[in-house]
Structures are given as structure tokens and as C-alpha cells.
Amino acid sequence: MPNRIHLSIAHLSGKETKYIQEAFDTNWVTTAGANLDAFEKDLETFLNPARSRESEKCCALALNSGTAAIHLALILLGVERGDEVICQSFTYTASTNPVYYLGAKPVFVDSEPDTWNMSPDFLEQAIQDRIKETGKKPKAIIAVHLYGMPAEMDGILQIAEKYEIPVLEDAAEALGSMYKGIHCGTFGEIAALSFNGNKIITTSGGGALLSKNEEYVRQARFLATQARDLAPHYQHSHVGYNYRMSNVLAGIGRGQMEVLSQRVAQRRKNNQFYRKHLSGMEGITFQTEPSSDFFSNYWLTALRVDPAKTGGVTREDLRLALEAANIESRPLWKPMHLQPVFADCPYCGDGTSDGLFENGLCLPSASLLTERDLGRVVEVIGCELRTKS
Numbered sequence: 315m316p317n318r319i320h321l322s323i324a325h326l327s328g329k330e331t332k333y334i335q336e337a338f339d340t341n342w343v344t345t346a347g348a349n350l351d352a353f354e355k356d357l358e359t360f361l362n363p364a365r366s367r368e369s370e371k372c373c374a375l376a377l378n379s380g381t382a383a384i385h386l387a388l389i390l391l392g393v394e395r396g397d398e399v400i401c402q403s404f405t406y407t408a409s410t411n412p413v414y415y416l417g418a419k420p421v422f423v424d425s426e427p428d429t430w431n432m433s434p435d436f437l438e439q440a441i442q443d444r445i446k447e448t449g450k451k452p453k454a455i456i457a458v459h460l461y462g463m464p465a466e467m468d469g470i471l472q473i474a475e476k477y478e479i480p481v482l483e484d485a486a487e488a489l490g491s492m493y494k495g496i497h498c499g500t501f502g503e504i505a506a507l508s509f510n511g512n513k514i515i516t517t518s519g520g521g522a523l524l525s526k527n528e529e530y531v532r533q534a535r536f537l538a539t540q541a542r543d544l545a546p547h548y549q550h551s552h553v554g555y556n557y558r559m560s561n562v563l564a565g566i567g568r569g570q571m572e573v574l575s576q577r578v579a580q581r582r583k584n585n586q587f588y589r590k591h592l593s594g595m596e597g598i599t600f601q602t603e604p605s606s607d608f609f610s611n612y613w614l615t616a617l618r619v620d621p622a623k624t625g626g627v628t629r630e631d632l633r634l635a636l637e638a639a640n641i642e643s644r645p646l647w648k649p650m651h652l653q654p655v656f657a658d659c660p661y662c663g664d665g666t667s668d669g670l671f672e673n674g675l676c677l678p679s680a681s682l683l684t685e686r687d688l689g690r691v692v693e694v695i696g697c698e699l700r701t702k703s
């Protein structure tokens with residue numbers, strides 16, 4: 315059996331151990347220390363344009379997961395029991411779960427066919443529907459840049475502004491992606507990043523909350539460290555959380571930040587390779603930047619298989635053929651409005667994400683894949699398409 319080709323795995327630079335060692339040498343091994351400060355600074359330097367004014371700069375707070383960042387962001391945006399929160403339906407469940415943690419209810423909005431992300435039209439329709447039905451505006455809008463593809467941010471922000479509802483940007487998959495030359499993660503009132511093991515860079519597990527509003531970041535730091543009042547005797551006026559990142563893991567993040575741009579280039583190169591060899595095949599279409607306004611980190615290369623044009627070959631045929639060759643691929647995320655756990659939540663859309671789920675496949679996209687690995691993937695897919703057609 316040839317070596318296993320993975321969908322997306324950690325790709326360390328070798329620089330991480332130096333920073334981890336520093337944490338050990340100085341005995342800063344818990345949730346404060348130089349690595350945390352420097353990692354947050356690295357993120358801010360990467361995300362903020364070089365000449366941006368102080369008041370327009372995004373601040374970063376390192377946390378122990380992206381899910382924690384979304385949870386804290388919803389608290390800061392005032393989401394409470396009984397509220398409704400609009401959420402892109404086509405996403406990973408971690409975008410939505412924190413809405414439930416707060417006793418609020420998600421309202422799912424479908425994707426549009428270009429970016430596969432939130433449709434601004436269905437967003438507006440959902441807001442109007444909810445106001446009509448409940449007499450109350452949804453408290454927040456969770457927009458996602460899925461697989462690294464920036465969402466139609468102009469359209470989404472315009473509607474958010476019109477109805478005065480804050481946008482929480484789930485940029486967990488989109489570090490390094492840009493919309494109109496501006497980094498994903500800097501558009502929303504608050505944004506979340508993830509450094510889970512399968513993301514474009516990792517801290518083994520971790521996340522970050524981003525905001526231009528320093529007060530949000532200050533409050534998030536307070537809540538993430540058990541919400542201790544300024545008193546020597548551990549007094550608490552708020553319910554807190556244990557969500558801060560460890561200084562040891564922030565050391566991994568510092569090493570990873572040194573190669574982030576390289577990682578983006580490598581993932582984009584994977585994408586180009588697949589496009590070059592598979593675009594010509596009947597019935598195969600890729601998730602594609604709709605115009606030069608969009609720059610995806612192509613965290614995962616995702617495609618659609620149209621069985622009507624492939625002579626009946628489905629995405630599941632391709633997935634099984636790849637698996638038989640010891641290659642990991644994965645169906646696209648099952649939309650939240652189709653998930654049993656969220657079955658009773660409102661949904662607004664036309665089934666675009668249902669179709670993506672039914673016919674979509676993510677190809678191996680790790681940044682450490684070689685051209686030989688990618689060649690094996692293309693070979694298996696080509697072979698499967700040719701035998702059936």
C-alpha cells in the first residue's frame with residue numbers, strides 16, 4: 315500500500331521548539347508570558363495594513379480554541395437566552411454551537427453559488443422574516459469564509475449596516491485570505507480564528523479573537539481568565555471562562571507565523587495543480603475566486619461533481635476510489651439546517667448548500683504534499699472518471 319495522503323495535517327517549520335524551549339527555560343508555562351504577547355503581536359502585524367491608523371488596527375487575543383473565540387464574541391455582542399442569531403448554514407458545526415451555549419437560537423441562511431458562502435439576498439430575507447415573525451431583530455450575523463474563500467463581504471456588511479446588526483466573522487479557515495486587498499478577520503465587529511491541528515497554521519489547538527474595538531478585546535481577556543475583579547480575594551461579579559491560550563502553545567504559534575505566507579502559497583499551489591489537471595474534465599467544477607476582489611488561502615481545495623456530466627460518477631464514487639488508494643478526501647460540510655441537532659431552527663434559502671453537500675468533495679490539501687502526492691490524487695480521479703464515461 316502506498317503512503318497515506320491526508321486531507322490536511324499539521325506542517326511544522328522547526329522554529330516552534332525554540333520558542334517552546336524559551337517558555338520552559340523561563341518557567342512561563344501557563345497562560346501568561348512572552349510567547350503569548352509576541353504571538354498576538356505577530357497576528358496583528360500580519361493582519362493590519364502597514365500604514366493603518368492606530369484606531370483602525372485589529373487587536374488579537376489568543377485563546378484555547380476558535381470555538382471559545384466565537385462563544386466570547388457572542389457574549390460581547392450581547393447575545394442572551396431567547397435571542398436569535400443568524401448563521402451561515404453551510405459551515406462547520408463550531409460556528410453554530412456557541413449560539414446554543416447561550417440559550418439563543420440560530421437562524422440559518424443559505425449560500426450563494428459563487429463563493430459558496432452566505433447569500434446577502436437570503437440574509438436580508440431572513441432578517442425581514444424574523445422581524446415579521448418575532449417582532450425582534452436577530453442579535454448578530456455569523457458570516458463564514460468557508461475553505462478559505464472570502465464571503466461577499468460588501469453585500470453582507472451593507473445589509474448588516476442597514477439593519478444595524480453586528481457581524482461576527484468566522485475566519486477560522488481563512489487566515490491569509492483577503493477581500494479587496496483587506497485581510498479576512500478584520501471586517502467584522504469581532505472575528506474568530508482557529509489554530510486547530512488541521513488549519514493552515516496550528517498551535518496544536520487554539521484560536522484567537524480579533525477586534526478593532528479595544529474594549530471588546532479587554533473584556534474578552536477578562537472573561538477568558540475567569541472574570542476576576544480587581545481585588546486580592548478572588549471576587550467575581552461576572553461568570554467567567556477558562557479560555558486563554560497557554561504560553562507554551564503560543565510558542566508553536568510564533569514558529570508557525572514565520573511560515574504563514576509560505577503555507578498560503580503552498581495551499582494555493584496545490585489548488586493550481588488540481589485545477590490544471592482536472593478542470594478540463596467534464597462535470598468537475600471548483601470553488602473559485604469569483605473575481606480579483608477575492609484572494610483565497612485555499613485552505614482546502616473543494617470541487618463539485620455533476621453526475622449528469624460525468625457519465626454517472628458521483629462524489630462518493632471518487633471518495634471511495636481515493637480511499638481505496640489510501641488517499642483521504644471528505645464530503646463538503648453538511649449544512650447546519652440539515653443537521654438533526656438543529657432541525658427545529660428557521661432556515662432561509664434555495665437549497666444551494668444542499669446541492670454542494672450532495673455533490674461536493676474536498677481534496678487532500680495539506681501544505682506538505684509533494685507534486686508526486688498530488689499526481690497520485692489526480693491519477694485516481696482521472697481513472698475513475700474515464701472508466702465510467
Ligand SMILES: *Cc1c(COP(=O)(O)O)cnc(C)c1O
Pocket residue numbers: 378379380381382405406408409458484486487507508509510519520521
Ligand atoms: C475549525 C473551525 C472552527 C472552530 O475552531 P476550533 O479551534 O476547532 O474550536 C470554527 N469555525 C469553522 C468554520 C472552523 O472550520
